[in-house]
Amino acid sequence: MRLYLAVTAWQSWSVLMRHMTVYLRNWHTAALPPILEPVILLLVFGVGLGSSIPAFDWKGREISYLAYLAPGILAYTVFMTAFFQALFAAYIRMHYQKTWEGQLTTQVRLEHVVWGEALWAATLGLAYSVIVILVLVGFTLSGWLDLHWKGMILTLPLLFLAGVAFAALGLLFTAIVPTIDHMNIPFYLVIMPxxxxxxxxxxxxxxxxxxxxxxxxxxxxxxxxxxxxLLLTDQLSYHLPAAVVLFGLMILILLPVDLRLLRRRVLGEA
Amino acid sequence: MDAENKSPDSPLLEARGLVKHFASRRVVDAVDLHCHGGEILGMLGANGAGKTTILRMCYGFLQPDAGEIRIGGINRREDPDGANRLIGVCTQDDTFDTDFTVRDNLLRFGNYFRPRPSAIEERVDQLLGRFDLARHAAAKPETLSGGYRRRLMVARALVHQPRVLFLDEPTTGLDPQARMSVWELVDGLRQEGLGIVLTTHYMDEAERLSDKLLVLKEGAVVTSGGPRTVLGDLVGEHVVVLDANIPEADAVRQWLLDEGLERPTRILNSWQIALDGAGLARFSASFGQLRFEVRPPNLDDLFLQLADKQS
Structure with a gap:
């Protein structure tokens, strides 16, 4: 229970603020990939590849591949952003920069470091998702897409929750991969599938x-x-509460495992 | 409130009966530590003696399997935040935040404490000046020389004005000049009333800086006390140095056996034999014809003896 309550501790938010400070200092270069990537993916796959794919039936409606892809990219963005932050970036901070060890010599404890990493990964995942939403709004305004935006605000907390859950998954591999080269294993055997x-x-x-x-x-x-x-039909579906339950379960199950494994790895505790 | 009940002469760091196991191996065995304000407690021991494990328990990285640690009267297990507010830690490895400059490292570190350090900007300026880091304030830590990195590590550990400072091998890898400047800084901190716990491999460092020594072997305390007392207890009053390849070597070895003494410590081609006053007199009477040198013992002798026993 102490681990879950640590999400509210000032130490966890101090760790989050540290990551945000570093990111915002480099915002002009750091913001390019999240803006350009969805634009490029939508143009290359949605428009380019989509022009070779005829409209197809999806839940009783005929839609273009671009329309199918757009919400997928939004979900995929929060998934990959949060996962990569919690895997590669967190591993570098833990292993190479020894940022964690420095933080742990203060009033910050390992559960705060873990929450700080997860909250930061989720914050970045949400921020990148908002950028994708803005890109999709642009595509809607330009007539490429016909999307409904009324219910979209509801999904923002869900995207953040998804970010925390995928960060918990990323931290699991951060805790167990022997070297940075071994990250290919979870990437290709777990993340890609x-x-x-x-x-x-x-x-x-x-x-x-x-x-x-x-x-x-x-x-x-x-x-x-x-x-x-939600975007194509303006309908709330069982998928959204199902996602909440599954993300909640991931957080409840994975974070204690992460903490236990990281305690062994970072602190040498058996 | 526990802390407030402590009298002024109570130790700032008090650890009793510390025990730690890794797997089934007992790496720390019933260790007691006491360090008062204005005092430096040196911990000595060969590699694997348990020094760093004890320190890591004191600053909260590891939980002891048994025993209790109090910092400023605060029980570490019951109030880790309160205990950590009172300690500064300088780990063996540099653990700077490499995304920040020297100055920002100090400022950022202050954010990890509550209550927040008061007048943090002034405090950082003061530390930059005191540790001769002001001209490097805008540099990234990794661009500093080894000596200045250590200075930054110590300065960072002091941002929040702790009462106990842990220094884990603070001068390892530094050149003699840099080592001495770190010694001066540490000595200054002692004079200001900080309790300092120090581990080191350098015997001269432990001897010069420490008010009290704790000698560890295989996780247990072999002896503790002032440096001279510790030496007297473990090494003896005199060290006889003689050529190990002399024809009388067997006779010397037999004499040591007859006296119930340890075998001599060998360094290259010489033997070093620790003896008390009476032992030295008997040795001189038995081997008056030999050429040998007699010198006072130092911590190198102690360290070598411990390592010798361990092997």
């Missing part, structure tokens, strides 16, 4: 029981489909 087999970039319409079971437990699938239904 989780990210792509999730109805983000393409519909996974297989009737196989395995595929259906995978989609039920894959929180990214529920996030992508929930946002897609």
């Amino acid at each position: 989780l990210g792509f087999a999730s109805n983000t970039y393409f519909p996974l319409d297989s009737d196989s029981l395995l595929a259906q079971a995978w989609l039920v437990v894959n929180p990214l699938h529920h996030l992508a489909e929930g946002i897609r239904l």
Whole structure:
């Protein structure tokens, strides 16, 4: 319980503020990828590749590939941003820069460092998602897309929660990979399957029981489909509460495991 | 409130019965520590003796399996935030925040304490001046020389005006001049009333700086007290140095056995034999014809003896 309560501790927010200060100092270069990446992906895949893909049936409506892709990119953005922050950036701070060890010589304890990293990863994931939303608004205004924006404000807390959950997953690998080179293993064996087999970039319409079971437990699938239904049809669906439950479970289960493994790795505690 | 009940001469750091296991191995075994304000407690021991593990328990990185640590009267387990507010830590490795300048490292560090350090800007300026870091204030820490990095580490540990300072091998890897400047700073901090706990591999450092020494071997305290007392207890009053390749070597070895003494410590081609006054007189009577030198013991002898016993 102490771990969960640490989210409200000033120490966790001090760690978050430290990361934000560093990021904002380099905002002019750091902001380029989150702005350009969705534009490029939407143009290359949505418009370019989409022009070769005829409109297809999705939940009884005929939609373009660009319309299908746009909400997927939004969900994928929070997933990848939060995961990468908690994996690569956190690993560098922990292992190479020894920032964590410095923080731990103060009133900051490891549970605060873990929460600070997770909150920062989620904050960045949310910020990048908002940039994607602005890009999608631009596509809507220019007539490329026909999206409904009324319910979108509801998804912002969900995107933040998703960021915390995916950060908890990233921190799990930060705690266990022996070296930075070993990060390819979780990336290709866990993250790529989780990210792509999730109805983000393409519909996974297989009737196989395995595929259906995978989609039920894959929180990214529920996030992508929930946002897609909201943006394309202006409907709230069961996918959104399903995503809340799954993200909540990820946080509840993964964070104590992260803390236990990181305690061993960072502090040498058995 | 616990802290307020302590009398002024109570130790700032008080650890009793510390025990720590890694897997099934007992790496710290019933260690007691006491350090008062204005005092430097030196911890000595060979590699693996448990020095760093004890320090890491004192500053909260590790939880002891048994025992209690009080800092300024505050029980560390019951109030870790309160205990950590009173300590400054200078770890063995540099742990700067490399995304910030020297000055910003000090300012940023102040954000990790509550109550916040008062007048933090003035405090940082004062530390930059005192540690001769003002001209490097805008530089990144990794551009500093080894000596200045250590200065920054110590300065950072003092931003919040702690009462106890932990220094884990503060001068390792520094040139003699840089080491001496760190010694002067540490000595100044002692005079200001800080309680300082120091681990070091340098015998001259421990001897010159420490008011009290704690000698550890395999996680347990072998002896403690003033440097001279510790030496007397463990090494003896005199050290006889003689050539190890003399024809009488076997006779000397036999004499030591007959006297119930340890075998001599060998350094290159010489033997070093620790003896008390009476032992020296008997040795001289038995081997008056030999050429040997007699010198007072130092902490190197102690360290070598400990390492020798460990091997």
